[in-house]
Amino acid sequence: MFAGDELRLVLLKLIEEAPRHGYDLIREIETRTGGAYAPSPGVVYPTLTMLADMDLIAEQASEDTKKVFAATTAGQSHLTEREEEVEALMERLEAIGRMRSRSQGSPVRRAMGNLRTVLQHRLGEGEVSQETLHAVAEIIDDAARRIERL
Numbered sequence: 001m002f003a004g005d006e007l008r009l010v011l012l013k014l015i016e017e018a019p020r021h022g023y024d025l026i027r028e029i030e031t032r033t034g035g036a037y038a039p040s041p042g043v044v045y046p047t048l049t050m051l052a053d054m055d056l057i058a059e060q061a062s063e064d065t066k067k068v069f070a071a072t073t074a075g076q077s078h079l080t081e082r083e084e085e086v087e088a089l090m091e092r093l094e095a096i097g098r099m100r101s102r103s104q105g106s107p108v109r110r111a112m113g114n115l116r117t118v119l120q121h122r123l124g125e126g127e128v129s130q131e132t133l134h135a136v137a138e139i140i141d142d143a144a145r146r147i148e149r150l
Helices: 004-017 022-032 041-053 073-081 083-103 107-123 130-148
Strands: 057-060 068-071
Touching: 004 022, 004 041, 004 068, 004 073, 004 083, 022 041, 022 083, 041 057, 041 068, 068 073, 073 083, 107 130
Parallel strands: none
Antiparallel strands: 057 068
16 A cells, blocks of 8 residues: 555654554554555554654653654654655545445445456356457456446
């Protein structure tokens, strides 16, 4: 979903919006993408350590045992310097969420699942001729062309 530098910027921006801990960041990204993407703790926590080492975030006192981070002055300056890139990354998250909400539970999603099931069944039943494979590919290509023209 994101290159390392991009994820650092996304996490820093979310922390600037409100002090957060690691799992809160994961949930926030998942929410903004409509459940389409949630970075793993194995990616988020080392990135938080790196942001802290770069003095872009700092641990803040919290009411529980979770480490809550807030953006430092240097972190806010870093976001300002890369404002256009940050805005594009945040828009990417929102766009994924909008796309997911449009397609979630829709007849299109049902039809895609139906196509996948039919293909797995038809192409998984022993040896399939090249002629059949080409015919299936042509049907799918035709459907794609027709959808593109809508």
